[in-house]
Amino acid sequence: METTKNTKLYFGKPGSLYGLMSLLIMLFLTIYQAIMSYCVLSQNNEYFAEFLIYFATFIIAEWIYYFLFAVVQNRHISLEMIAFALSSISLFVTASVSPSKTKTQFIAIFAGLAVYIAMVLYMRSTTRTSVLRMPMAIISLALLAFTLVFASYTNGAKNWIYIGPISVQPSEFVKLAFIYVGAATLDKLQSSRSLTAYVFFSVGCVGLLGLMSDFGTALIYFATFLLIAFLRSGDIRTIVLVCTAAVIGVILVLTMKSYILNRFASYRHIWEHMYDSGGYQQTRTLIYSASGGLFGVGIGNGHLREIFAATEDLIFGLVCEELGMLTGFLIVACLAGVCLAAAYNAKFARSTFFTIAACAAAGMIIVQTALNVFGVTDFLPLTGVTLPFVSRGGSSMICSWGLLAFIKAADSRSYPETPRNRLEGKQR
Amino acid sequence: MKTINKRILLLVGVTALFLAVVALLMFSMFTNANTYALKSVNQHIYEDNILINAGDIVDSNGNILATTVNGERKYSDNQTVRKAFMHIIGDNKGFISGGLQDTFRNELSGYSLIYGFNKDSSNTLNLTLDADLCAYAYEQLRPYKGTIAVCNYKTGEIVCIATSPSYDMYNKPADIDTNKDFDGVYINRLYGGLYTPGSVFKIVTAMAAIENIDDIFTRSFTCNGSHIMSDGGKIVCNNTHGKITFEQALNRSCNVAFAIIADELGAETLNSAFSQAGLDKSHKTSDRITSYKGSFGVDSKSNSSEIGWAGIGQSTTLVNPYAFLTYVCAIANGGTCYEPYFVSSVTNDSGRYVYQAKTADSGININPSTAATLKTMMRSTVSDFYGDYFFGNLKMCGKTGTAERDNEKPHAWFAGFSYDENFPYAVVAVLENSGSGLNYAGTAASNVLQKLQKSIK
Numbered sequence: 001m002e003t004t005k006n007t008k009l010y011f012g013k014p015g016s017l018y019g020l021m022s023l024l025i026m027l028f029l030t031i032y033q034a035i036m037s038y039c040v041l042s043q044n045n046e047y048f049a050e051f052l053i054y055f056a057t058f059i060i061a062e063w064i065y066y067f068l069f070a071v072v073q074n075r076h077i078s079l080e081m082i083a084f085a086l087s088s089i090s091l092f093v094t095a096s097v098s099p100s101k102t103k104t105q106f107i108a109i110f111a112g113l114a115v116y117i118a119m120v121l122y123m124r125s126t127t128r129t130s131v132l133r134m135p136m137a138i139i140s141l142a143l144l145a146f147t148l149v150f151a152s153y154t155n156g157a158k159n160w161i162y163i164g165p166i167s168v169q170p171s172e173f174v175k176l177a178f179i180y181v182g183a184a185t186l187d188k189l190q191s192s193r194s195l196t197a198y199v200f201f202s203v204g205c206v207g208l209l210g211l212m213s214d215f216g217t218a219l220i221y222f223a224t225f226l227l228i229a230f231l232r233s234g235d236i237r238t239i240v241l242v243c244t245a246a247v248i249g250v251i252l253v254l255t256m257k258s259y260i261l262n263r264f265a266s267y268r269h270i271w272e273h274m275y276d277s278g279g280y281q282q283t284r285t286l287i288y289s290a291s292g293g294l295f296g297v298g299i300g301n302g303h304l305r306e307i308f309a310a311t312e313d314l315i316f317g318l319v320c321e322e323l324g325m326l327t328g329f330l331i332v333a334c335l336a337g338v339c340l341a342a343a344y345n346a347k348f349a350r351s352t353f354f355t356i357a358a359c360a361a362a363g364m365i366i367v368q369t370a371l372n373v374f375g376v377t378d379f380l381p382l383t384g385v386t387l388p389f390v391s392r393g394g395s396s397m398i399c400s401w402g403l404l405a406f407i408k409a410a411d412s413r414s415y416p417e418t419p420r421n422r423l424e425g426k427q428r
Numbered sequence: 429m430k431t432i433n434k435r436i437l438l439l440v441g442v443t444a445l446f447l448a449v450v451a452l453l454m455f456s457m458f459t460n461a462n463t464y465a466l467k468s469v470n471q472h473i474y475e476d477n478i479l480i481n482a483g484d485i486v487d488s489n490g491n492i493l494a495t496t497v498n499g500e501r502k503y504s505d506n507q508t509v510r511k512a513f514m515h516i517i518g519d520n521k522g523f524i525s526g527g528l529q530d531t532f533r534n535e536l537s538g539y540s541l542i543y544g545f546n547k548d549s550s551n552t553l554n555l556t557l558d559a560d561l562c563a564y565a566y567e568q569l570r571p572y573k574g575t576i577a578v579c580n581y582k583t584g585e586i587v588c589i590a591t592s593p594s595y596d597m598y599n600k601p602a603d604i605d606t607n608k609d610f611d612g613v614y615i616n617r618l619y620g621g622l623y624t625p626g627s628v629f630k631i632v633t634a635m636a637a638i639e640n641i642d643d644i645f646t647r648s649f650t651c652n653g654s655h656i657m658s659d660g661g662k663i664v665c666n667n668t669h670g671k672i673t674f675e676q677a678l679n680r681s682c683n684v685a686f687a688i689i690a691d692e693l694g695a696e697t698l699n700s701a702f703s704q705a706g707l708d709k710s711h712k713t714s715d716r717i718t719s720y721k722g723s724f725g726v727d728s729k730s731n732s733s734e735i736g737w738a739g740i741g742q743s744t745t746l747v748n749p750y751a752f753l754t755y756v757c758a759i760a761n762g763g764t765c766y767e768p769y770f771v772s773s774v775t776n777d778s779g780r781y782v783y784q785a786k787t788a789d790s791g792i793n794i795n796p797s798t799a800a801t802l803k804t805m806m807r808s809t810v811s812d813f814y815g816d817y818f819f820g821n822l823k824m825c826g827k828t829g830t831a832e833r834d835n836e837k838p839h840a841w842f843a844g845f846s847y848d849e850n851f852p853y854a855v856v857a858v859l860e861n862s863g864s865g866l867n868y869a870g871t872a873a874s875n876v877l878q879k880l881q882k883s884i885k
Contacts, residue, residue, distance in 0.1 A: 231438075234431060287469065289464070290465040290544075291539075293539075293540060293541055293544025295543065297545055297546070303471040324544075329454055336446060336447050339439065339446075343437075346436050355432055363439055363442060366443055370449070373450070379449065379456075
């Protein structure tokens with residue numbers, strides 16, 4: 001790819017197609033958010049002033065970002081626009097369903113944006129990418145171990161740590177480290193020793209998550225591990241071997257602790273469990289999604305919001321009911337679009353670190369989206385994971401932005417000014 | 429680097445697989461949306477399994493029979509109307525199966541895949557039934573159990589249905605499950621009832637005789653008050669009729685003559701007449717109700733007195749009132765008729781049809797000349813025997829039935845229709861354990877038809 005050519009693509013030429021398109025999308029997004037703001041504000045007199053500030057700040061921040069990066073720096077900001085759109089839905093839904101938690105969500109979005117910008121800036125240099133490999137791996141394992149020991153069970157899983165008024169889910173942050181470590185080790189050498197070290201690290205992470213009973217997150221880590229391992233080795237036999245070992249391991253665990261299976265006993269039988277916890281959330285998700293029709297009953301008019309975890313695990317159903325199934329599926333399509341963009345970016349990345357990191361981050365997003373959306377609709381067993389960018393929750397929001405940073409960093413057009421980039425870009 | 433680029437295809441493959449499953453999910457959610465949305469735990473339309481949000485149900489004159497006010501289901505202000513329509517509309521708690529609020533809940537809820545549950549629009553279900561007439565008919569049934577229905581035999585529109593016992597949905601009796609007066613209260617007897625027909629069944633036997641015995645109108649029968657059949661069984665008549673013709677035998681409802689005719693026709697011919705009259709099948713109506721199927725109960729192994737009793741509508745014969753009404757409509761209409769129905773349409777706010785009744789053939793097919801003959805005989809039964817004065821200024825054709833019961837008062841039946849094609853209505857009335865057919869069912873039917881006649885003028 002000719003990066004020199006690319007840098008001139010967006011706003012360089014007056015009236016260029018992409019420049020016009022992104023301006024139109026920004027305008028459309030702003031109109032949508034203004035309407036949503038109006039709808040939510042008209043329902044909430046108590047928080048009117050507070051919410052008005054949040055919503056206005058959000059929209060202004062979006063335009064500042066657009067101005068700084070798209071207009072001034074001439075960059076491609078499609079990924080960010082998707083993230084802004086999805087984050088704003090999470091903000092509006094939180095404001096409408098749990099007004100008192102809106103402040104936290106608002107802060108989390110900006111923290112996520114800050115993490116995103118910082119990570120993209122950090123990864124400007126390709127030499128920095130492997131420096132923090134060891135400390136990251138050690139901190140990650142320590143953090144997970146700490147959680148396992150000190151966390152108490154919340155909704156059946158031991159994954160929350162409370163520090164004063166703040167509650168964090170360390171496994172969300174470790175996701176970023178997991179990808180960083182996986183991509184960095186591989187970049188160095190395709191040696192069996194670095195692979196072995198990474199396997200041990202992965203087994204540690206997945207094992208600790210399993211011990212926390214957070215099977216959904218464990219599965220996301222495992223899938224990401226498989227993707228990284230394949231990208232590193234390209235060896236299908238290794239992958240099959242790992243999978244076989246994993247299946248045997250899972251079977252062994254399940255035979256010893258059969259109560260775990262009970263959690264998934266209602267899978268494909270949710271209508272028989274309409275009134276108990278086995279199928280309550282899934283049946284309500286399906287019933288209320290259908291109730292919304294294609295265009296939704298309008299924010300605030302739904303009933304799924306009365307069900308436990310409506311804005312977290314069941315967010316897909318809540319969006320379908322109140323904003324319409326079209327919006328629900330559009331969100332899913334956007335997340336899939338992010339993954340395809342990642343595949344495209346990875347192809348022209350500056351080094352294998354970026355290729356692997358982008359693919360792994362995208363894989364993590366897609367697996368998590370699948371577990372969430374298919375879980376609440378009974379296509380897969382319900383594991384209780386969040387929908388990236390859209391579910392309410394600070395840790396999850398920050399992690400989502402962090403994952404996006406890996407995808408963005410792989411896009412060589414993100415760093416047009418680096419000479420190294422130009423050099424490597426031309427070499428390919 | 430080139431080798432790793434090929435491996436990226438795995439991510440593309442995973443995303444493609446994901447999108448394929450999403451497409452499958454969309455298909456599944458869209459095709460099942462209706463089923464999901466109408467589940468009784470859906471708080472958009474139900475609260476504690478009670479229907480709270482649905483469109484209006486209105487009668488043929490636009491009177492509101494059911495509506496939703498501020499998230500609560502309201503019914504007619506008139507208590508008798510509420511009782512008369514309880515089985516038709518159905519309660520909102522699911523005790524009544526086949527009530528409109530259940531069978532038409534899809535149309536009533538106004539749900540659509542595209543718009544979901546839109547609070548601002550509601551559909552209206554329009555009935556062909558006349559609320560005043562139904563309430564009046566209900567009063568005619570009381571205090572007996574039973575049913576009465578009036579149908580336009582040319583169009584198939586039912587204008588009146590009443591079934592007793594019933595109860596007020598606003599004030600459900602506490603002893604409803606223990607009090608004998610409420611036995612079978614949840615059943616709409618028009619569709620779910622199965623009765624011994626007594627002499628109204630002679631219309632069916634007469635039909636078989638007209639079609640199968642060539643010289644039936646030149647024969648004569650002698651009734652001495654009873655008759656010993658070939659197997660030694662005794663058929664008892666309601667009177668001593670002496671020497672009478674076939675037509676007189678129907679007019680006077682002579683058991684002896686009809687037992688002899690039934691015996692001569694035999695089980696096989698009678699069974700096919702039973703089937704031809706549509707009495708042996710469940711009618712699946714366009715109103716989404718399935719009627720009970722009757723049974724005749726004799727076959728080639730039955731002896732002649734069993735066949736004799738069955739042929740006069742006693743013993744093993746059981747018929748459903750709705751099926752019998754349809755049969756009578758077919759006779760009145762020249763041999764065929766539409767399946768009777770009472771839901772004419774469902775319209776949305778802008779008056780567009782969401783549902784429109786499709787007139788379906790009832791499946792009954794009687795030879796037109798046989799139907800005409802039966803019509804004449806039923807006309808003479810009223811004019812020469814019951815007396816036209818009995819039906820005010822209506823020119824009626826009909827037949828009564830007094831179905832004898834062991835240790836109980838008989839079930840009173842009347843089935844008939846107006847001879848005047850400008851007033852094309854057929855009626856069936858059954859009053860359980862009341863008394864003679866003419867005095868009870870005949871009176872009720874006459875009163876209801878005369879009220880209908882007045883309301884049309």
